[in-house]
Amino acid sequence: MRDRAFVFGAGTSSYQIEGATDADGRLPSIWDTFCVTPGKVLRGETGEGACDHYRRWEQDVDLLASLGVDAYRFSIAWPRVMRADGTPNPVGIDFYRRLTDRLAERGIRAFVTLYHWDLPQHLEDRGGWLNRDMAYRFADYADLMSRALAGKVSAWATHNEPWCAAYLGYGNGHHAPGHHNTRWGVQAMHHLLLGHGLALPALRANDPQAQAGIVVNVGPGYPASESPADQHAVALYDAYQNGWVLDPLLEGRYPEALWQHWPGCEPLVLAGDMETIAQPIDYLGLNFYSRAVLQAQGEQGFEWVHRPEVERTTMDWEVYPQGLQDILEAFQRRYPNLPPIYITENGMSSADAVDGGQVDDVQRQSYLKRHFAACSRAMDHGVDVRGYFIWSLLDNFEWAYGYERRFGIVHVDFETQVRTPKRSALAYAEFLRERAKGIA
Ligand code: IFM
Numbered sequence: 001m002r003d004r005a006f007v008f009g010a011g012t013s014s015y016q017i018e019g020a021t022d023a024d025g026r027l028p029s030i031w032d033t034f035c036v037t038p039g040k041v042l043r044g045e046t047g048e049g050a051c052d053h054y055r056r057w058e059q060d061v062d063l064l065a066s067l068g069v070d071a072y073r074f075s076i077a078w079p080r081v082m083r084a085d086g087t088p089n090p091v092g093i094d095f096y097r098r099l100t101d102r103l104a105e106r107g108i109r110a111f112v113t114l115y116h117w118d119l120p121q122h123l124e125d126r127g128g129w130l131n132r133d134m135a136y137r138f139a140d141y142a143d144l145m146s147r148a149l150a151g152k153v154s155a156w157a158t159h160n161e162p163w164c165a166a167y168l169g170y171g172n173g174h175h176a177p178g179h180h181n182t183r184w185g186v187q188a189m190h191h192l193l194l195g196h197g198l199a200l201p202a203l204r205a206n207d208p209q210a211q212a213g214i215v216v217n218v219g220p221g222y223p224a225s226e227s228p229a230d231q232h233a234v235a236l237y238d239a240y241q242n243g244w245v246l247d248p249l250l251e252g253r254y255p256e257a258l259w260q261h262w263p264g265c266e267p268l269v270l271a272g273d274m275e276t277i278a279q280p281i282d283y284l285g286l287n288f289y290s291r292a293v294l295q296a297q298g299e300q301g302f303e304w305v306h307r308p309e310v311e312r313t314t315m316d317w318e319v320y321p322q323g324l325q326d327i328l329e330a331f332q333r334r335y336p337n338l339p340p341i342y343i344t345e346n347g348m349s350s351a352d353a354v355d356g357g358q359v360d361d362v363q364r365q366s367y368l369k370r371h372f373a374a375c376s377r378a379m380d381h382g383v384d385v386r387g388y389f390i391w392s393l394l395d396n397f398e399w400a401y402g403y404e405r406r407f408g409i410v411h412v413d414f415e416t417q418v419r420t421p422k423r424s425a426l427a428y429a430e431f432l433r434e435r436a437k438g439i440a
Contacts, residue, residue, distance in 0.1 A: 007109065007387030008432060010064065010409065011073035011345055013116035013160065015047045016396040018077060020054035024091040027079040029118040030128070030169075034176030045402030051394050052417050054095065059419070061102045063410060064393065067425060068432035071109040073344060073389050074099070075116035075160060078141055081148075084122045086140060093148045100152035109154035111344070111389070113215060114142055114199070115192075116160040117175065124177050129170065129188035135195035142199035146206035155211040156203045157285055157344070158196040163217050163245050165192055174400055183265050190267035193248055197276035215285030215344045216245050220327040224295040224305045233294045233302035236261045241292070242327075250335045252278035261300050280337075283386065285344030288324050288371070290317035313348040313363075314405055321370035328378035328385065340384045345391035346371050349398065349405035352422060359411045359422035368424060390428065394419065 015031050035046035053060055064072050080092035100110045115138065119128060123137060138158075146156065159165065168175035171185025179185075196214050203212040221237040223230035239247075239257035247255045252274040259266055290313075297303040311319040324346070331338055348367045352359045372388060379385050395408035403414050409425035412418075421429075 005386070007070045007342065007389075008428075008435075009069045009071035009073055009109075009111065009387065009389040010067070010393040010428075011111075011389045011391050012053070012393050012396065013075040013113065014077035014080070015050070015116070015118040016392075016398070017051040017053040017394055019048060019050040019052045021046075021048050023054060024080070024095070025083070025089045026077065026092060027084060028121040029077070029079045030121055030124045030176035031118050033121050033124075034178055037178065040176075040178060041400050042402040042404055045397070047397045049414065050397045051412050051414075053394075056417065057095075057099055058102065060394070061099070061106060061108070063419060063421070064103075064108055065106040067421075067429045068436065069108060069428075071111050071154060071387065071389070072103055072393070073111035073113065075113035075118075076145055077118050078115065079118060079120040082120070082141055082144060084120070086137075088144055088148070093145075096145075096149060097152070100149055104152060110149075110152060111155045111157070111342075112145075112149065112153045113157040113160045114138075114145060115158065115165070115195075117165055117169070119177075128177055129166065129191045130179075130184055132191055132194070135191045135198050138195035139198035139202060143202035143206065146203045146210075150207040151209070153207060153210045155213065155283060155342075156207065157213055157215045158199045158203075159192055160215045160344075161217040161287060162189060162192040162196070162214075163241070182262050186262065186265045187267045189244065190269060190273070193245070193277045194273055196249075197273075197279055200279050200281070211282035213281040213283040213285060213339065213342075214249065215287060216249075217287040217289075217345075218242050218246070218327055218331075219289070219291055220323045220330070221292045221294050221302075224293050227296070229296035230294065233296040236300065237292060237294050237302045242331075246331070246335070248274065248277045249281070249284075250278065250337060263300065281339050283342055284339045285342045286328075287345035287391070288327065288343060289315075289346070289348070291320040291323035293318075313367075314351055315349050315401075317348070319348070319367055319370075321367075321374040323374075324371050325374040325378045325381075328375070328383045329381055332378075332381075332383045338384075340386045342387040342389065343375055343385060344389050346375075346388065347391035347407050347409075349407045352395070352406045352408075352411055354411055354413070354420050357420070359420055361409075361422040361424050364409070364422070364424040365427050368428070390424075
């Protein structure tokens with residue numbers, strides 16, 4: 001059991017839960033556009049209703065308090081808080097003021113992400129993250145929000161998972177805005193990271209007590225065989241999956257192996273950019289779900305080996321808790337200046353249904369326990385992990401999969417908006433009560 005300084009929480013993001021996409025002057029986001037583009041989202045679902053959190057936020061804070069979490073991780077919808085001319089939308093900002101105030105009243109720390117993928121559509125119309133200017137617009141937005149919420153936030157994250165925003169959004173088109181061009185993905189990543197670096201000074205100046213960092217999705221690769229070709233495949237995969245984001249942030253350079261995988265796709269980098277990107281951060285958020293088993297495919301390639309016999313989730317992601325320990329320890333060895341870490345997302349999707357007023361999500365309870373145990377082992381081996389957030393508080397809009405994939409520890413009936421804590425939520429609450437007793 002960890003002491004009280006260790007933060008236990010749960011997370012969500014704006015587009016996935018808020019709904020109310022045209023309330024109080026919120027502007028359209030790239031996800032609003034993407035969702036109504038035929039064939040992009042399963043069953044054509046959208047974030048228009050989602051969990052109706054924009055209207056039910058008080059009930060959701062009560063839910064968090066009933067679980068006994070130390071912290072709540074959520075994101076701000078950029079299109080809610082800033083008008084197209086860059087001026088603030090006071091009604092939108094007030095929503096997040098009320099939310100953070102209520103969390104503070106309940107003794108719950110706010111971990112706030114600025115960008116969890118809902119770029120205002122009018123900015124995409126100017127090129128989105130392919131346009132270098134976006135990094136400066138993002139810094140303005142960070143400045144606005146860190147002034148507005150100064151003193152109310154425990155930790156700011158500039159971005160959530162720039163890998164997904166860049167690669168899925170601009171590289172392979174699975175996410176909004178749906179572009180399919182590797183070079184664009186690489187350039188979008190550079191501008192996202194530059195935006196991160198440009199935002200940091202504003203966060204520090206406006207809200208000096210808060211921690212400032214970034215959240216990155218990571219995953220370990222393992223070779224399908226001992227062959228040198230498969231080992232090389234893993235090195236390429238690691239550059240693509242982890243190093244592409246972490247090397248610039250922590251070492252001020254892109255990994256060479258990335259350009260073996262994507263020859264000729266280097267981004268346009270201006271003088272001083274890498275220094276801006278690699279400024280020190282107070283913490284690094286890591287999102288962990290699964291692992292990849294890989295084999296070589298050609299000179300520059302790798303491919304996933306699908307092993308049907310292993311435990312999987314309804315995302316078809318392999319359940320491999322040991323991967324969390326392995327990757328934490330690998331990063332500790334690799335990056336001498338690794339900042340303190342929060343596991344900002346960990347969780348799984350399953351086909352949960354309410355039965356007799358209960359949701360018995362046995363696999364999720366086991367998944368969470370095994371992953372937290374793996375995280376604890378890494379801590380015992382010296383990795384400085386400061387907190388662990390379950391993804392997600394609520395079943396929600398799972399991007400291109402719509403509402404089908406349920407990640408919540410709380411079940412949401414999307415027809416009635418009734419919330420039902422699953423067994424995993426009840427077990428988490430019990431664990432947190434026991435911990436409180438142990439350290440009282
Ligand atoms: O739901 C997403 C979240 O928005 C970002 N990280 C991964 C989760 C599960 O796919």
